[in-house]
Amino acid sequence: MENHRTTTAPSRLRAGFVGAGFMAEVHSRAARAAGAETAGIASSSPASAARAKDRLGIAQAYASVQDLIEDDAIDVIHVCTPNATHVALAEAALVAGKHVVCEKPLATNVQDAARLVELAATAGTVATVPFVYRFHPMVREARERIASGQTGRISTIQGSYLQDWLLSRDDDNWRVDAGLGGPSRAFADIGSHLCDLIEFVTNDRITRIGALSRTLFTGRANHEDVQTEDLVAAVFATDAGAVGNLLVSQVAPGRKNRLMIEISGTESSVQFDQEAPETLWLGKRAGSQLLVRDPDALSPDAARLSVLPAGHPQGYQDAFNAFVADTYAAIGGETPEGLPTFRDGLRAAALTQSILESNTSGHWTDVPDIKQLEGVQQ
CATH class of the missing domain: 3.30.360.10 (Dihydrodipicolinate Reductase; domain 2)
Structure with a gap:
């Protein structure tokens, strides 16, 4: 079904947030600056979500993450939780047909990151990772x-x-x-x-x-x-x-x-x-x-x-705002320059793996090409 909110009026996107810490604050500010409705939040407990709702000015606190992700009224999910939870949450959001903004690291290993890239491609939704320093x-x-x-x-x-x-x-x-x-x-x-x-x-x-x-x-x-x-x-x-x-x-x-x-x-x-x-x-x-x-x-x-x-200084939050605005523009059908996607999250996972391997072995390590990780021939 065509979503007219996303195809004709990106500013009307309804954003949901998973997590209630510092990054949820940064993400929600950026979503608001981009014109989205900060529609819902879920956290580790209903009480935590309720506190975050009031602190961040979000419309609704959800009793569970599942309730938030499965709500058809939510267009995009921002995953702002501890690293080890990213894969399951991003996967659930993609399966539910949502656009996803997932904090880095996208996954704590290459295999999971590659699977999320494949899921995002299959879902046909916008899936980004906030490498926001690109936006200075x-x-x-x-x-x-x-x-x-x-x-x-x-x-x-x-x-x-x-x-x-x-x-x-x-x-x-x-x-x-x-x-x-x-x-x-x-x-x-x-x-x-x-x-x-x-x-x-x-x-x-x-x-x-x-x-x-x-x-x-x-x-x-x-x-x-x-x-x-x-x-x-x-x-x-x-x-x-x-x-x-x-x-x-x-x-x-x-x-x-x-x-x-x-x-x-x-x-x-x-x-x-x-x-x-x-x-x-x-x-x-x-x-x-x-x-x-x-x-x-x-x-x-x-x-x-x-x-x-x-002469009017810009900083970190401005860069984050620009990243989220470009993500939402992509949801609206545009192709912003330099938008970091799940493929960039997979690239980061490959580099992290190479760092760990080199430190353990004491030798040079070849960094795998992302096309190899995706199973695509050069």
């Missing part, structure tokens, strides 16, 4: 400069994603539990963002990787025998012949959410720092430049995402 205007500007050849042939890539919220042994969270968060923590949680940004900006793919991980605290406040990593360092090679390194840490003092990439070519270097997202550093042998976001001076895709005039 200056990220799009960096991407365009590389694509147009202004940086020349890419030779080196360096990237880091540093946080300090798990710096102390007393710092704890469900994510440190492999049963809830999966076998990888720091890389699956934030390293996936870093690699997605590198591959998105360069339009290149990491093909081989050598990694080391460390767990600083094998016991934390509420968890004994912690198996997940606090940090990862890696070197890599890309399909186009570039070499690079990356550092991912949740125990870097003073760094709150410092995602940085620097890409060097034969003509110039480009650096983006998510903690200073209004600027792009352009390095040349004859001098460097700090390019400040100004819609009038940016490439079309970067200008499209510049929803505020120059």
Whole structure:
């Protein structure tokens, strides 16, 4: 049956949310900004859903996740729950014919991620993963400069994603539990963002990787025998012949959410720092430049995402809003540039698997191509 709400008036989408934590807050703000009706929420208990309904201004609290997913009035489900629950919830939503926005990691292993990609293709619905740093205007500007050849042939890539919220042994969270968060923590949680940004900006793919991980605290406040990593360092090679390194840490003092990439070519270097997202550093042998976001001076895709005039800073929530708005536009039949789908979630799962394998073996690991994982011939 044709859904006229989604085909003729995307702004009338009715969004449902599973989960009641920080990410549900971010998702619901973005859904509201995109013009959707924040129609329903379900959580770990009816009481939790009721509290979230009032706190987030959502129309209805559902007694169970199943009730929310099976409600024909709901068009799109946002999965904002602990990692290990993503697969079952996304699968149930897809089977129910819903569009799905699933927090990353899409799955804690490659097999489950590949199955969700197949389910989404069969369902014919829009299925996205919030790799939202793609939606900073200056990220799009960096991407365009590389694509147009202004940086020349890419030779080196360096990237880091540093946080300090798990710096102390007393710092704890469900994510440190492999049963809830999966076998990888720091890389699956934030390293996936870093690699997605590198591959998105360069339009290149990491093909081989050598990694080391460390767990600083094998016991934390509420968890004994912690198996997940606090940090990862890696070197890599890309399909186009570039070499690079990356550092991912949740125990870097003073760094709150410092995602940085620097890409060097034969003509110039480009650096983006998510903690200073209004600027792009352009390095040349004859001098460097700090390019400040100004819609009038940016490439079309970067200008499209510049929803505020120059000098009016945009940040993380603006990037998230843009991601959700583009997801909803895709539900309405459009094809927004750079929208991260479940296939990108599968790509992140493949990279995470390769990191784990390399750390365990002590050797280089080949990153499987996504077409191989989907069972499609090259």
